[in-house]
Amino acid sequence: MSSLNGKVAIVGAADTEVGVVPHMGATQLCVDAALRALDDAGIDKEQVDGLITCNSMAEPYMYHAEAIAEYMQIFPRYCLGVGTGGGTTFSVLHHAASAIATGVCDTVLITMADSLYSGLSKEQAMAMQSSTGHQQFEIPYGPTVPAFYALSGQAHMAEYGTTPEQFAAIAVAGRKHANLNPAAQKRDIITVEDVLNSRMIADPLHLLDCSLISDGGSAVVLTSAERATSFKNPPVYLLGAGEGHSHEHISQAHNLTTSAAAESGQRAYEMAGVGPSDIDVAQIYDCFTPTVLIELEDLGFCEKGEGGAFVENGNVELGGSLPINTHGGLLSHCHPGNPGSMFALTEAVAQLRHQAGDRQVQDAKVSLVHGQGGILSSHTTLILGREKH
Amino acid sequence: MADHSGKNFPTPTKETAPYWEGCRNHQLVIQQCLKCEYYQFYPRMICTHCSHDHMDWVTVSGNGRVVSFTVIRRPISPAYKAEAPYVVALIKLDEGPTMMSNIVECEPEKVFIGMKVNVVFEDWSEGISIPKFVPQK
Ligand SMILES: [Zn+2]
Numbered sequence: 457m458s459s460l461n462g463k464v465a466i467v468g469a470a471d472t473e474v475g476v477v478p479h480m481g482a483t484q485l486c487v488d489a490a491l492r493a494l495d496d497a498g499i500d501k502e503q504v505d506g507l508i509t510c511n512s513m514a515e516p517y518m519y520h521a522e523a524i525a526e527y528m529q530i531f532p533r534y535c536l537g538v539g540t541g542g543g544t545t546f547s548v549l550h551h552a553a554s555a556i557a558t559g560v561c562d563t564v565l566i567t568m569a570d571s572l573y574s575g576l577s578k579e580q581a582m583a584m585q586s587s588t589g590h591q592q593f594e595i596p597y598g599p600t601v602p603a604f605y606a607l608s609g610q611a612h613m614a615e616y617g618t619t620p621e622q623f624a625a626i627a628v629a630g631r632k633h634a635n636l637n638p639a640a641q642k643r644d645i646i647t648v649e650d651v652l653n654s655r656m657i658a659d660p661l662h663l664l665d666c667s668l669i670s671d672g673g674s675a676v677v678l679t680s681a682e683r684a685t686s687f688k689n690p691p692v693y694l695l696g697a698g699e700g701h702s703h704e705h706i707s708q709a710h711n712l713t714t715s716a717a718a719e720s721g722q723r724a725y726e727m728a729g730v731g732p733s734d735i736d737v738a739q740i741y742d743c744f745t746p747t748v749l750i751e752l753e754d755l756g757f758c759e760k761g762e763g764g765a766f767v768e769n770g771n772v773e774l775g776g777s778l779p780i781n782t783h784g785g786l787l788s789h790c791h792p793g794n795p796g797s798m799f800a801l802t803e804a805v806a807q808l809r810h811q812a813g814d815r816q817v818q819d820a821k822v823s824l825v826h827g828q829g830g831i832l833s834s835h836t837t838l839i840l841g842r843e844k845h
Numbered sequence: 846m847a848d849h850s851g852k853n854f855p856t857p858t859k860e861t862a863p864y865w866e867g868c869r870n871h872q873l874v875i876q877q878c879l880k881c882e883y884y885q886f887y888p889r890m891i892c893t894h895c896s897h898d899h900m901d902w903v904t905v906s907g908n909g910r911v912v913s914f915t916v917i918r919r920p921i922s923p924a925y926k927a928e929a930p931y932v933v934a935l936i937k938l939d940e941g942p943t944m945m946s947n948i949v950e951c952e953p954e955k956v957f958i959g960m961k962v963n964v965v966f967e968d969w970s971e972g973i974s975i976p977k978f979v980p981q982k
Pocket residue numbers: 878879880881882883892893894895896897
C-alpha cells in the first residue's frame with residue numbers, strides 16, 4: 457500500500473457557533489460550517505469537487521451528502537454521506553485523502569453538523585443513541601449509552617486499580633481548556649470533587665464524566681500537498697492515518713480494557729514515521745472519561761494499566777507533558793453526536809497553525825487526533841503536521 | 846405475569862428463533878459447532894472459530910460469572926422505572942461466550958466483578974421470556 461504521508465493537506469477548517477443554537481437547524485448548521493471552512497480556505501464553492509457529510513439525527517436525509525450538495529448547488533465528482541458515529545469523521549478524512557491521492561478529485565469539503573440539543577427531545581436523543589445496542593441481545597436489558605462505556609470503565613478499575621478521581625482528572629483538564637476557549641459550551645472551572653459530587657449516571661460514571669449534548673457543525677477543506685501552499689492559511693499536512701475495528705456491540709468485545717486504538721495508532725504512527733513521544737498535542741475522543749484513559753494507553757502514551765497515573769497532576773493539561781483536548785473536547789466544548797470528532801480536527805489545525813490563542817501549545821509541530829465510534833468499536837487515528845516530514 | 850408493556854422487546858429472527866424458543870421454555874439454548882465444539886453467542890450461520898457452517902443448538906448450564914457491570918440510576922425509558930436502579934452486566938458463561946443481561950434478586954451494591962451467577966427467566970409476554978442472572982446460591 458502506498459503511503460498517504462505528506463500527500464494531502466487541510467487548507468480550510470472552521471466550526472459554527474456550538475452549544476445551544478436553537479435559531480439554526482441541523483441542515484443549516486451543516487451548510488454554515490461548509491461556508492465558514494471555504495471562507496477560511498479562501499475559495500469559492502465552485503472549486504469543491506468532492507463532498508463528504510455525515511447524516512443528521514435531527515434532520516436526516518436518505519442521501520445526505522447529495523442533499524447538502526443540492527442545497528449549496530455544488531456538483532461534485534465524489535460525494536459520500538456516512539452514517540456511523542463519533543469516529544466517522546476521521547475515517548472519512550482517510551477516504552478523502554485517498555481520493556485526492558489517487559486523482560479521483562482535487563478539493564474535498566467535509567462538513568458535518570447536528571442539533572441534538574435543540575432539534576430532538578431529550579428522550580429522542582437518548583433513544584437514538586442507545587439504539588447502538590443490539591436489538592435482541594442488549595437493548596431489552598435497558599442499557600443507556602453511558603452504561604455501555606461504564607462497563608469498560610468498571611473493568612479497568614477492577615483490572616488495574618484505576619480510581620474515579622483519575623477519571624475525573626480528565627474532565628477537569630477538558631474544562632480548564634474550555635475555560636480558555638470562548639466558543640465552548642461549558643466554561644466554568646470544575647474540580648475533581650465537583651466531578652465526584654455530580655449525580656451518578658451509570659457507575660462509575662458521574663454526570664461530569666459524560667460528554668455534552670449539543671448543537672453545532674464543523675468542516676474542513678482538503679487538497680493535494682502540491683496545491684496546498686496557495687491558500688489563505690498555511691497548510692496542515694496529513695502525515696499518518698490508521699483505522700482499527702474490533703466489534704460493534706460491547707457484549708461482543710474480546711477485551712473491555714484494550715481497544716482497537718492500539719491498531720489504528722500503530723498504523724498511523726507507521727505511516728507518519730513518528731511515535732508517541734513526537735506528539736506535541738493530542739485530541740483524544742472523550743465521550744466519557746474512561747474512553748480517554750484507555751485510548752491514551754492504547755496509543756502508547758503510557759503503559760497499559762498506567763493511564764490513571766498518567767492523567768493525574770495536570771499531565772494532560774496545557775503545560776503538562778501531553779496537553780489533550782485543548783478546545784475542551786466533547787466533555788466541555790460540545791458534542792452534537794456524529795460530527796463530534798470534527799471539532800477535535802479543527803482544533804488540531806488551529807494548534808498547528810499557531811492560531812489557538814490563549815490555549816496555544818507552544819511551538820506545536822505534530823498533533824495526533826483520535827476518534828472512535830460505537831462502543832470502543834471503531835477507531836481512527838490521524839497524525840497531522842505543520843510541515844511535511 | 847408482571848406488566849412489562851413498553852419495554853424494549855426483542856424481535857426474534859429466523860436465525861435466532863431457536864434461542865428465544867429455548868428462553869420461552871426457560872432453557873438457555875445456544876449454538877455449538879458440530880466440527881470444533883466451540884460454543885458461540887449470539888447465533889450465526891457459521892462457527893466464528895473454525896468457519897464450519899453447521900451449528901448445533903444445545904442447552905447450556907446457565908452458570909457464569911460477572912465480567913463487568915454498571916448500575917443504571919435513571920432508567921432508559923418510563924417502562925424501566927419500576928426496576929431502577931438496575932444492574933446491566935456482562936456475564937461470561939461457563940461454556941465460554943459472553944452475554945449482556947441484568948443481575949436481579951440482588952442489591953446493586955452487592956454485585957462485583959467475578960461474582961458467580963446463574964440464569965433465571967423473566968416472562969415478558971406469551972412468546973417472550975428474557976434470560977436474567979441471579980447470584981449463585
Ligand atoms: Zn467450529
